[in-house]
Amino acid sequence: MNLRALETLVRIARVGSFSAAAEEANMTLSAVSMQIKALEGELNVQIFDRAMRPPQLTPLGREVVAQAERVLREQAGLQRLCAPQNGLTGMFRIGMIQSAAVRFVPGILQQAARLAPAARFDFATGLSASMCADVLSGYLDAAIVTRVGTEDPMLGFSTLARDRLVLAFPAAIGATELSTVTRQVPFLRFNPGSGIGQIVTRTLRARGVALGESLTLDSIEAIMECVRQGSGFTILPEPDVSRHADPEVRIAPLDGEPVIRELSCVMRRGAQAHDWQVQLRDVLKAAIG
Numbered sequence: 001m002n003l004r005a006l007e008t009l010v011r012i013a014r015v016g017s018f019s020a021a022a023e024e025a026n027m028t029l030s031a032v033s034m035q036i037k038a039l040e041g042e043l044n045v046q047i048f049d050r051a052m053r054p055p056q057l058t059p060l061g062r063e064v065v066a067q068a069e070r071v072l073r074e075q076a077g078l079q080r081l082c083a084p085q086n087g088l089t090g091m092f093r094i095g096m097i098q099s100a101a102v103r104f105v106p107g108i109l110q111q112a113a114r115l116a117p118a119a120r121f122d123f124a125t126g127l128s129a130s131m132c133a134d135v136l137s138g139y140l141d142a143a144i145v146t147r148v149g150t151e152d153p154m155l156g157f158s159t160l161a162r163d164r165l166v167l168a169f170p171a172a173i174g175a176t177e178l179s180t181v182t183r184q185v186p187f188l189r190f191n192p193g194s195g196i197g198q199i200v201t202r203t204l205r206a207r208g209v210a211l212g213e214s215l216t217l218d219s220i221e222a223i224m225e226c227v228r229q230g231s232g233f234t235i236l237p238e239p240d241v242s243r244h245a246d247p248e249v250r251i252a253p254l255d256g257e258p259v260i261r262e263l264s265c266v267m268r269r270g271a272q273a274h275d276w277q278v279q280l281r282d283v284l285k286a287a288i289g
Helices: 003-015 018-025 029-043 059-082 098-115 128-137 195-206 220-228 238-242 275-288
Strands: 090-096 119-125 142-146 155-170 187-190 214-217 234-237 249-253 260-268
Touching: 003 018, 003 029, 003 059, 018 029, 090 098, 090 128, 090 275, 098 119, 098 238, 098 275, 128 142, 128 155, 128 260, 142 195, 142 275, 155 195, 155 220, 155 238, 155 275, 187 195, 187 220, 187 234, 195 234, 195 260, 214 220, 220 234, 220 249, 234 238, 238 249, 260 275
Parallel strands: 090 119, 090 142, 187 214
Antiparallel strands: 142 260, 155 234, 155 249, 155 260
């Protein structure tokens, strides 16, 4: 459909006649008439009642004009959206591990309002491995994940934060050594399929820690509430534990070398670098930094 014909139709409706519309648009009267005739033929309707002088819109014609105005407004909006401009523009699908969502989404929205007001975001949560697959397939534009070392070469990772893992246990337990804590209360294990869970499993295995009773949960909030009530101990990134600080919970570093969880922004590598990838990464880094 010729958008110029729609523009002419809307102009005629506004100024009241074919001749006035032709003069305003610097067109001949015959050119205006031909555009409207072609539009009527394409739509197979009578937009104007030509038995009247000047021709008047038919009832259906008035509705066609209203629809044409909406089409032209959408066209103008599309042109504004795609006009050359600085900053991030568009709808971006961002994935993140659940523990990062509470911590980072407010900051991302705040920084986006400052750095990328033309951008909109759709957030999803999931496990690191599944979100890396979604980035690789193009379903997600980026994801904030726990980096565990098994990576597809088509994915690019940028470090956003490095969090130390700590021991969190009921305050009633006097000792802070992991080997002592494990003998007093059950281990509250965060989902072993998650990035954090894999790091914790490797850490316990490397240190030869023998666990007694354990309970697996996929909610940090639930784990920390259990710790607060004296039902067990856990190992989690320090920011996630500190967010649930409570007098009934003690926090201590793990024995030996620090264990680090690396939070990374993952995006798909390609033959062509996209400006929006750099801009989006800057927004995420600003939110976390």
